[in-house]
Amino acid sequence: PVDRERRMQNVALAAALERCAAEGAVPMAVVATAGTTDFGSIDPLPEIAALCDRHATWMHVDAAYGCGLLASPTRRELLDGIERADSVTVDYHKAFFQPVSSSAVLVRDRSTLRHATYHAEYLNPERTVRERIPNQVDKSLQTTRRFDALKLWMTLRTMGADGVGQLFDEVCDLAAEGWRLLAADPRYDVVVEPRLSTLVFRYVPDRVRTSADVDRANLYARKALFASGEAVVAGTKVGGGQYLKFTLLNPETTTADIAAVLDLIAGHAEQYLGESLDRAC
Template sequence: MRSHLLNDATAESYRRSVTEGVERVARKLATTRRPFTGVTPAALAPTVAAVDLDKPLGDSSAALDELESVYLRDAVYFHHPRYLGHLNCPVVIPAVLGEAVLSAVNSSLDTWDQSAGGTLIERKLIDWTNGRIGFEATNAPSADGSADGVFTSGGSQSNLQALLLAREEAKTSDLSKLRVFTSDCSHFSVQKSAGLLGLGPDAVISIPVDRTRRMQSVVLAAELEACRAEGLTPMAIVATAGTTDFGSIDPLHEIAALADEYGAWMHVDAAYGCGLLASRTRRHLLDGIERADSVTVDFHKSFFQPVSSSALLVRDGATLRHATYHADYLNPLPQALGSARAGGTPTVAEQIPNQVDKSLQTTRRFDALKLWMTLRVMGADGVGELFDEVCDLAAAGFELLAADPRYDVVVQPQLSTLVYRYIPEAVTSPAEIDRANLYARKALFASGEAVVAGTKVDGRQYLKFTLLNPETTVPDIAAVLDLIAGHAEQYLGETLVHAAS
């Protein structure tokens, strides 16, 4: 079995196996004609269940043959231009190259003695991202109060850590008095994080949004004042820069002013909108983000990186101490302080840069390498141009929907998301229209011809295009709209026939 270990003796076997795997995936990408096969759980489950994991195949080629039937054949392919579903992006080749390197070397980014250069690369990328946000330089040798951050598994973890820091900075032992303010359209991880942090079900106060689906700062101000009058503590305000459903960006400057006035931690969830940090034409949409205490970015959304690649950035790096725990076997306190010289004073140069001191995770992948390779090959402008393309596409898609009498579109997009609903001319029942839209989405997915997402707006069923593929075209959008209308009309026709009989 040692022949399967990756080492100097098996380097050639590694090269052959990985090359074969890459060739198979490349053929799949080149020949895939639709984003999904339409396979159902009931149809695929027996194939997977039939695999006996206690009887190895003993050969990577045979395992790849089997993988074709249990995964590759029926995978949902985000690179296809008619995948218009969730916040999943096609990935850039330099990032995939980085993924191959980091998986093989298998560095763990918790301590310096497991990662060395990987630690410095991650810190350099944190510096770069903070610079794009507008925070001061990070990781300077004596940078008390300067910005910092750490890579995470995704936006949910980044939001959780941000609220942990906010809770600790609130400096109260009575968690029942802490309140978190966020918009009705914010990510569900805000509520989940509050629960995990022991804040209670009433801790999160949802602020209504305006017609553009942005937080109403006037209502926020009133809720903050009511909170103060009741003797409660405004722990944090979570602004969203790119809501999941609408791509809307909350009024960051107005929220920052209120956070300052009421002493609340301001967190910006820019998991989706972070692509604007690389845009040469739309960066102004994030103006005010530099006033935040913390920011979530998901490079695996709008930077076209493979999952996972996310980070939490903080304006004051000292606040990351709330996630620090020193273990003698891993990151003992003397390493953080530096070894004392003869005079007894630790020197900065001797401090060991252990990233676990900043992270909720211990063992952690070198996901930063993917972004590093992307920036070194494409540059930030290259990434920003791709994101600008999908935002331009969404603007064109909005015009298409607004001009189509079959559809109601909710709001003009700020980013690359369109929320809309099929409105049949002869049907007036909102419930029946809901069912027609739901049926159309499911039927389209089952056909495999395209993938769209669904959501609810004011209690009604809507559909959603999340446009993150620059290869998608306006004709692709038009074709999918025709398919949706066809499925909805088929459902309504069958319903009328059934009712008549």
């Protein structure tokens, strides 16, 4: 279960862990999220870490989206507790503004990864370890892969971590401004105030309609907008209802851009509702 901000309820987690203990089961791991895909929600990491310590349970944090906060000069505290994780996954092609793909899994104890090591005579025989011969096969689960780390290395050498963090702050600030636009616009319903750079919302007509009509209007607006070539808006479902989503990861985007797209969405949705009303008559 999650709370109003779509974060894991640590009380529910505690109950689940206690239930495992009572049943004689061993909880293998707890997976916390630092930046959910839809809402950018960050689970209560310090509380989750404390529960994992109490139950001797592995703590993993999925920070694929929220990893940019690590370099943020103003929002780093949102990830407090992540340093207590046993493992963390990050997608640099999201919050670190890298081309697809550039990802990593980080572990507290590097010896943990020995479980994923396999030696094949034709590829990485064990003697190469004894002879200290460098072997890239042991660096990744993907035997053949591109040098994706070069992108991140070049960015950090050019901009530094502070530069990346400032850019991530800019898109988070933009999302906050977008939320204020949506909250003040009677045409739209916005789900939660963003912590990162996503906005989940939907068009709601001023005339009373069924929830099915609202869903169809939002789906139509999204498709029509895409077909027009003017903008691309993502979609998701919340409580069974159809919603739209902005994923703001371009620091060059402005609030004027957001306002313009909102007007386009409303125009397409109103057109659909008007045509459906005419058909009904």
